[in-house]
Amino acid sequence: MRAQSALDGLVEALRRLPGVGVKSASRMAFHLLQHDREGALRLARALQEAAESVRHCARCHTFTLDEICETCLDPRRDASRLCVVETPADQSAMERTAAFQGQYFVLMGRISPLDGWGPNDIGIQKLRERANEPSVREVILATNFTAEGEATAHVLSEALKREGLTITRLARGVPIGSELEYVDLGTIAHALADRRSA
Amino acid sequence: MRAQSALDGLVEALRRLPGVGVKSASRMAFHLLQHDREGALRLARALQEAAESVRHCARCHTFTLDEICETCLDPRRDASRLCVVETPADQSAMERTAAFQGQYFVLMGRISPLDGWGPNDIGIQKLRERANEPSVREVILATNFTAEGEATAHVLSEALKREGLTITRLARGVPIGSELEYVDLGTIAHALADRRSA
Numbered sequence: 001m002r003a004q005s006a007l008d009g010l011v012e013a014l015r016r017l018p019g020v021g022v023k024s025a026s027r028m029a030f031h032l033l034q035h036d037r038e039g040a041l042r043l044a045r046a047l048q049e050a051a052e053s054v055r056h057c058a059r060c061h062t063f064t065l066d067e068i069c070e071t072c073l074d075p076r077r078d079a080s081r082l083c084v085v086e087t088p089a090d091q092s093a094m095e096r097t098a099a100f101q102g103q104y105f106v107l108m109g110r111i112s113p114l115d116g117w118g119p120n121d122i123g124i125q126k127l128r129e130r131a132n133e134p135s136v137r138e139v140i141l142a143t144n145f146t147a148e149g150e151a152t153a154h155v156l157s158e159a160l161k162r163e164g165l166t167i168t169r170l171a172r173g174v175p176i177g178s179e180l181e182y183v184d185l186g187t188i189a190h191a192l193a194d195r196r197s198a
Numbered sequence: 199m200r201a202q203s204a205l206d207g208l209v210e211a212l213r214r215l216p217g218v219g220v221k222s223a224s225r226m227a228f229h230l231l232q233h234d235r236e237g238a239l240r241l242a243r244a245l246q247e248a249a250e251s252v253r254h255c256a257r258c259h260t261f262t263l264d265e266i267c268e269t270c271l272d273p274r275r276d277a278s279r280l281c282v283v284e285t286p287a288d289q290s291a292m293e294r295t296a297a298f299q300g301q302y303f304v305l306m307g308r309i310s311p312l313d314g315w316g317p318n319d320i321g322i323q324k325l326r327e328r329a330n331e332p333s334v335r336e337v338i339l340a341t342n343f344t345a346e347g348e349a350t351a352h353v354l355s356e357a358l359k360r361e362g363l364t365i366t367r368l369a370r371g372v373p374i375g376s377e378l379e380y381v382d383l384g385t386i387a388h389a390l391a392d393r394r395s396a
Contacts, residue, residue: 006244006247006248006251006252006263007248007252007261007286009244009247009248010244010245010247010248012244013237013240013241013243013244013245014215014241014244016234016237016240016241017212017226017229017230017241018225018226018229019222019225019226020226024217026287027216027217027287028215028216028217028218029248030285030286030287031215031216032215032245032248032249033248033249033252033261034306034307036214037249039211039214040245040246040248040249041245041246041249041250042211042214043211043212043214043215043241043242043245044241044242044243044245044246044249045211045242046204046207046208046210046211046212047208047211047230047238047239047241047242047245048238048239048242049204049207049208050204050205050207050208050227050230050231050238051230051231051235051238051239051242052239053204054204054205054231063205063231065204087228088205088228089224089225089228108232109232
C-alpha cells in the first residue's frame with residue numbers, strides 16, 4: 001500500500017500541528033490532494049524556507065532572518081521603553097495598534113510549571129541584562145491576562161526591580177465595544193478598581 | 199522585514215488548510231518554529247511527496263501511486279459487490295470494520311449544489327460504467343447520512359437502476375453503545391421504521 005503510506009505519512013505529519021487531531025488531519029490531507037495540490041506545494045516550500053531560515057534576534061528573541069531584527073535596529077524606536085510580550089504574534093498585535101513606539105523583548109513562551117516552563121525558559125537572565133541597559137526607563141509587561149501570563153508578569157516585575165526603572169502592566173478593563181451585561185465579573189471588578197477620572 | 203515575510207508566507211500557506219483561520223495558522227507557525235522545526239521539515243517533505251506522487255485509481259478513483267490501486271487489483275475481493283463512498287477516509291473507515299470484502303468506487307466528493315458540485319463532479323458516468331460491468335450484482339451506497347450525502351445517494355440510486363442490479367443503502371439506526379435518551383429523534387424514528395425481528 002504505497003499510496004496509503006504516502007497518505008498516512010502526510011496525515012501523521014499534519015497531526016503534529018497544534019490543535020489538529022487525526023480527523024482534521026485526514027480532512028486536510030484530502031482537501032490538499034483533491035482540491036489544492038498547488039497549495040500543498042506552496043505550504044511545503046513555506047515550511048522549509050521558514051524552518052531553515054528563521055532564527056531568533058540576539059537582542060529581543062523575536063523571529064528574524066538576521067542576527068538582530070529590524071525593530072531592534074530601527075533608530076526611530078524609543079529606546080527608553082521596553083515592552084515584554086509572550087510571542088511574536090503578541091508583538092505583532094501590539095505593532096498593529098500603532099500605539100507603541102518603543103522596543104520589545106519577546107519571551108517566546110511564558111512561565112508554566114505544568115508544562116515544565118520555568119523562568120530560565122523565557123530568557124529571564126537575558127531580559128534582566130536588557131532591562132538594565134541605561135537607556136531603558138520603563139518596562140511594560142504585556143504578557144497575556146491568563147493565569148500563566150499573570151504569573152509570568154509577577155515573576156518578571158520582581159526580577160527586574162531596580163532603582164530608576166518603572167515597571168508597568170497593560171491596563172485591565174472592559175473591552176472597547178462591549179456591554180457590561182456580557183463582560184465577565186472579574187473584568188468588571190478590575191475595571192472598577194482601576195477606574196479613572198472621566 | 200524579510201523574517202516577517204517568511205513568517206507571513208508560512209501563516210498564509212497554513213491558512214489554506216480547511217478549518218484553519220489566521221489565529222490558528224499563527225499558533226501553528228509559532229509552534230513549528232519555536233518547538234518543532236524537525237516536524238516542520240517532515241511536514242514539508244510529506245506534503246511534497248504526496249502532492250507529487252499521489253494520483254487517482256483509474257478504476258475506483260481513490261488515491262493511489264499506481265495506475266490501478268491495490269484494492270481494485272486484489273483478486274480476493276468480491277467483484278459482485280461495489281461499495282460507493284464519498285472519500286478515501288470513508289473507504290478507510292469501511293475497511294477498518296473488516297466487514298466488507300467487495301470493491302469500491304470513491305466519488306471524491308458529493309453532490310452539493312451550494313458548492314457548485316453536480317453529478318459530473320463525482321464521476322457519475324464512470325460509476326455507471328463500473329456498475330454496469332456484468333460481475334457487479336449489488337451496489338451499496340455508503341455516502342454520508344448528511345443532507346448532501348442522502349441527496350447523492352438518491353441521485354445515484356436513480357442513475358444506476360438496471361435489470362438484475364440490487365442497490366442498497368447502509369442501515370440507519372441507533373449507534374452501538376448509545377443510550378436512547380441521548381440519540382437525536384430523527385435517528386430514533388428511522389431506527390423504529392427500520393426495526394428488525396429480534
